[in-house]
Amino acid sequence: MAKQKWTAANVPSQDGRTAVITGANSGIGFEAAKMLASRGATVVLGVRDVAKGNAAADRIRTAGPGADVRVQRLDLTSLDSIHTAADAIRDNVTSIDLLINNAGVMYTPKQTTSDGFELQFGTNHLGHFALTGLLLDMLLPVPGSRVVTVSSVGHRMQAAIHFDDLQWEKSYSWAGAYGQSKLANLLFTYELQRRLSGKGKTIAVAAHPGGARTQLTRNPPLGVRIAYRVLGPVVTQTPANGSLPILRAATDPNVLGGQYYGPSGIGEARGRPVLVKSSAQSHDVEVQRRLWTVSEELTGIKFPV
Structure with a gap:
């Protein structure tokens, strides 16, 4: 049975390991990067704004002198930038132990990426x-x-995967588009794990931070932002606590491929990181495979599994 009181103190030594974390200049990504660096990992911060990334790296080094932290420009709204960043990472590290896909946008107005994808689906x-x-x-x-x-x-x-209108060109819902992107994260994880199973030493795991107080809450409509401010102390937690499910998924030696971690409290909004369940739809194998095929077609990326 999973431990119910897993804390940052449970993060084992990361000496000799390399972690790549997207969206690591603030929020839960920053907290996860700081913790992994403090445990000895070489940490690559994948960030859109290099100046903010360098400032984050400096804060991590100040908190833990000797921390090996590197900054890599990465704009997830651009396939060209993603290719460039991947090439640069290859040039600077020999292998990767942890890839933490953390960066994201939430509840944005209707926008598209540089490649024409709906912004939330395209980024997240x-x-x-x-x-x-x-x-x-x-x-x-x-x-x-x-x-x-x-x-x-x-x-x-x-949440649903709108295969008939993935880019929300017919109509747009900021909440629906966000839900689709986050459902896609789980469908991707489960399909990736199936493809990895029995074929290597790598596993795919998912996590969520609950109601972490991060910059993601800056985009919703005014009424939603006001509700966040009023209810925040009750239904949210600090970025440091929000990072714990991600850290557990990344470092707990008892974690298995295809698992999903989140806070233990009511509504999974806050609390200790534990094994949680995702929606029945996220486990639909046909949808997982269809989304994978569409994602390959849209990005032009073929996986080595």
């Missing part, structure tokens, strides 16, 4: 799908390597 799912496909062969030979993809309780909210 397709961007990470492409990055994982380009870097996966650096994880496959590494014992204990993991791909950890960050989803959300929002994968249940108005």
Whole structure:
């Protein structure tokens, strides 16, 4: 049975390991990066804004002198940027133990990426799908390597994969588009794990931070933002606590491929990181495979599994 009181103190030594974390200049990504670096990992911060990434790296080094932290520009809204970043990472590290797909956007107005994808689906799912496909062969030979993809309780909210209108060109719902992207994160994780099973030393795991107080809450409509401010102390937790499910998924030696971790409290909004369940729809194998095929077609990325 999974431990019920897993804390940051349970993160084992990461000496000799290399972690790549997207969206690592703030929020839960920053907290996860800081913890892994403090345990001895070489940490690559995948960030859109290099200046903010360098400032984050400096904070991590200040907290833990000697920390090996590197900054890599990575814009998940651009396939060109993803290819460039993957090439640069290959030039700078010899292997990857942890790929943590954390960066994301939430509840944005209708926008598209530079490649024409709806912004939330394009960033949260397709961007990470492409990055994982380009870097996966650096994880496959590494014992204990993991791909950890960050989803959300929002994968249940108005969530479905709209194969007839993936880019929300007919109509747009900021909440529905977010829910689709977070459901896609889980469908991707489960299909990736099936493809990895028995073929290497790498596993795919998912996690969610609950109601972490991060910059993601800056985009919703005014009424939603006000509700966050009023209810925040009750239904949210700090970014450090929100990072714990991700850290557990990434480092707990008892974690198995295809598992999903989140907070233990009511509604999975806050609390200790534990094994949680995702929606029945996320386990639909036909949908998983169909989304995988469509994602390959949209990104032009073929996986080595």
